[in-house]
Amino acid sequence: MNAIRPYLAIIAFAAAYAVLSIFVTNSYYQLMLTLVLVWASFGLSWNILSGYTGLISFGHASFFGLGAYTTALGAMHFDLSPWLLIPIASVFGGISGVLIGLPTFRLRSHYFALSMLAYPLAILYVFEWLGYQEVTLPIKRENAAAYMQFHDPRIYTWLALAMVVAIVLISRVIERSRFGMALLAIKQNEAAAEAAGINTLLWKLRAIAISGAIASAVGAFYAVVLLVVTPLSVFGMLVSAQALTVTMFGGIGTVWGPVIGSAILIPLSEILHAQLGARFPGIQGVIFGLAIVIVILVAPEGIYWKAREFIQRRWPQLFARSRHSELAAARATAAPPQAAPEQKAARPSSDDIILSVRGLSKSFGGLKAVQNVSFDVRRGSILGIIGPNGAGKTTAFNLLNGFLHPDTGEVLVDGRNVVGWTPHQICEIGVGRTFQIMRPFARLSVADNVVVGAYVRAATDDEARHLAHDAIMRVGLEHVADRVASQLTTKELRLMELARALAGQPRLLLLDETLAGLGAGEADEVVDVVRKLAAEGVTIVIIEHTMKAMVKLVDRFVVLDHGAVLVEGEPEAVTRNPQVIEAYLGAKWSANHGQAAC
Numbered sequence: 001m002n003a004i005r006p007y008l009a010i011i012a013f014a015a016a017y018a019v020l021s022i023f024v025t026n027s028y029y030q031l032m033l034t035l036v037l038v039w040a041s042f043g044l045s046w047n048i049l050s051g052y053t054g055l056i057s058f059g060h061a062s063f064f065g066l067g068a069y070t071t072a073l074g075a076m077h078f079d080l081s082p083w084l085l086i087p088i089a090s091v092f093g094g095i096s097g098v099l100i101g102l103p104t105f106r107l108r109s110h111y112f113a114l115s116m117l118a119y120p121l122a123i124l125y126v127f128e129w130l131g132y133q134e135v136t137l138p139i140k141r142e143n144a145a146a147y148m149q150f151h152d153p154r155i156y157t158w159l160a161l162a163m164v165v166a167i168v169l170i171s172r173v174i175e176r177s178r179f180g181m182a183l184l185a186i187k188q189n190e191a192a193a194e195a196a197g198i199n200t201l202l203w204k205l206r207a208i209a210i211s212g213a214i215a216s217a218v219g220a221f222y223a224v225v226l227l228v229v230t231p232l233s234v235f236g237m238l239v240s241a242q243a244l245t246v247t248m249f250g251g252i253g254t255v256w257g258p259v260i261g262s263a264i265l266i267p268l269s270e271i272l273h274a275q276l277g278a279r280f281p282g283i284q285g286v287i288f289g290l291a292i293v294i295v296i297l298v299a300p301e302g303i304y305w306k307a308r309e310f311i312q313r314r315w316p317q318l319f320a321r322s323r324h325s326e327l328a329a330a331r332a333t334a335a336p337p338q339a340a341p342e343q344k345a346a347r348p349s350s351d352d353i354i355l356s357v358r359g360l361s362k363s364f365g366g367l368k369a370v371q372n373v374s375f376d377v378r379r380g381s382i383l384g385i386i387g388p389n390g391a392g393k394t395t396a397f398n399l400l401n402g403f404l405h406p407d408t409g410e411v412l413v414d415g416r417n418v419v420g421w422t423p424h425q426i427c428e429i430g431v432g433r434t435f436q437i438m439r440p441f442a443r444l445s446v447a448d449n450v451v452v453g454a455y456v457r458a459a460t461d462d463e464a465r466h467l468a469h470d471a472i473m474r475v476g477l478e479h480v481a482d483r484v485a486s487q488l489t490t491k492e493l494r495l496m497e498l499a500r501a502l503a504g505q506p507r508l509l510l511l512d513e514t515l516a517g518l519g520a521g522e523a524d525e526v527v528d529v530v531r532k533l534a535a536e537g538v539t540i541v542i543i544e545h546t547m548k549a550m551v552k553l554v555d556r557f558v559v560l561d562h563g564a565v566l567v568e569g570e571p572e573a574v575t576r577n578p579q580v581i582e583a584y585l586g587a588k589w590s591a592n593h594g595q596a597a598c
């Protein structure tokens with residue numbers, strides 16, 4: 001029973017729809033029942049890319065149209081059956097997804113959305129130019145069922161229903177797996193996902209390939225239902241808009257969104273088109289436009305989420321769940337993963353060098369943000385990087401973990417030069433990172449945030465949950481593990497980012513201003529956690545402004561000024577250095593601490 005429970009809603013929906021379709025005898029309404037499911041399926045395909053990753057596609061008609069024309073042309077020129085052509089269209093859709101995704105994923109947000117718009121428009125003109133203005137599928141009088149042609153229109157509805165159920169199940173599998181978590185992490189913060197070891201390009205390509213394959217299959221089926229295909233009806237703006245509108249109206253990022261949106265908007269626009277289409281041509285476009293305006297004003301993420309929020313407020317017990325207890329259960333059952341040898345090693349640090357930076361430089365236009373920086377970090381030690389605002393500390397970090405590529409220089413992690421690697425590749429070899437401006441996955445729970453960081457080291461979901469649980473315990477956040485990240489205090493967010501980095505079992509942790517925004521007491525608590533991690537053998541490089549906390553924490557300092565290393569050495573020597581006092585600490589520090597430091 002427990003195994004069936006997540007699918008009860010879709011089983012009930014399919015049963016009710018099938019029963020409804022049995023009693024609808026009017027062929028026009030029967031067609032509408034089928035079209036509702038076709039557009040719901042198309043919306044579901046759009047949702048797999050855009051709903052889960054947040055990369056809005058205005059160009060899903062490319063896949064839909066390719067599918068429709070594959071069926072139409074395959075039937076016309078090669079006398080092939082749609083039973084064969086639909087899977088072929090799906091393969092074409094998947095391949096075109098990768099071909100479109102590879103160049104277009106270089107772009108972000110609205111640039112991505114707008115460039116996706118170009119593909120169906122370009123393909124539309126190609127098909128017109130090829131002379132395929134209107135392609136009709138040949139009618140089969142004999143053996144019609146083998147060509148997916150049926151006298152009883154209800155069979156199309158049932159086929160469409162089977163298609164929706166299949167796509168909902170695929171979406172559910174994606175949602176509940178590492179795939180879905182990766183896409184959600186990308187949606188909430190792509191840079192943090194990449195730094196947590198997620199190969200963002202690969203997951204996005206997988207999402208667009210699956211999304212494109214499904215959209216093409218839906219388009220191929222649409223051609224079978226309507227029997228006529230024109231470039232405008234399958235590649236037109238309204239087609240892409242339809243996927244977007246039904247999903248945005250119903251609810252983004254949930255399987256129910258496209259189904260709800262389609263069930264409301266398609267009959268509405270079809271009936272108005274039938275009644276008023278002659279007097280008001282293009283009335284469907286008006287309906288979809290109005291739907292978008294209403295959604296933006298009333299329920300920006302769609303009516304599913306609005307209704308869910310309402311129910312959650314009214315009957316909170318229906319939604320009570322404990323992800324952390326799941327994690328704790330996973331910990332009780334899963335075998336403990338092998339600790340990395342580096343983590344077993346205890347301080348004090350040896351002369352073994354884990355990170356070696358050689359002649360690193362980076363300029364932005366004429367500004368030399370990092371100039372010929374070199375330093376070594378011994379395994380098990382804590383290195384502090386300090387310097388005034390704009391000294392190049394964050395840029396140096398971005399060069400170390402692959403967000404930026406240096407103009408010159410080397411970054412050797414355990415002797416391997418990682419210059420040119422991507423952040424997730426650097427994370428894979430054991431370099432974790434937190435950010436100066438915190439980058440939580442705001443709508444995920446603390447536990448889920450940390451699970452995302454564990455995937456880089458875990459072979460299975462259970463192991464990821466086990467590692468996440470360990471990391472949460474190490475930073476002392478078990479009491480808020482089920483809380484949504486957006487509800488955390490600054491200190492908790494800092495610790496959660498630490499846990500997310502720790503879950504990937506790094507041997508080297510780069511902490512970017514982990515104490516920023518904390519009160520004195522809170523900063524001490526976080527310093528204690530960092531010190532404990534170092535005692536467990538994790539090597540730490542930390543950027544900080546808070547000199548007082550740093551002096552007590554670090555083994556060595558690198559002081560940057562104007563992008564170059566001003567001084568390097570042990571805390572006592574560095575804080576007494578006249579150049580450091582002049583460039584960074586100022587005369588006041590010298591007066592207050594000079595004696596103490598001596």
Ligand SMILES: Nc1ncnc2c1ncn2[C@@H]1O[C@H](COP(=O)(O)OP(=O)(O)OP(=O)(O)O)[C@@H](O)[C@H]1O
Binds near residue numbers: 387391
């Ligand atoms: N992407 C960028 N494009 C142009 N200039 C940049 C870029 N990133 C950083 N800079 C400039 O490079 C210099 C070093 O910046 P960086 O953020 O590394 O300093 P920082 O020491 O971390 O400063 P803060 O303590 O204020 O964060 C600054 O002058 C900054 O304006």
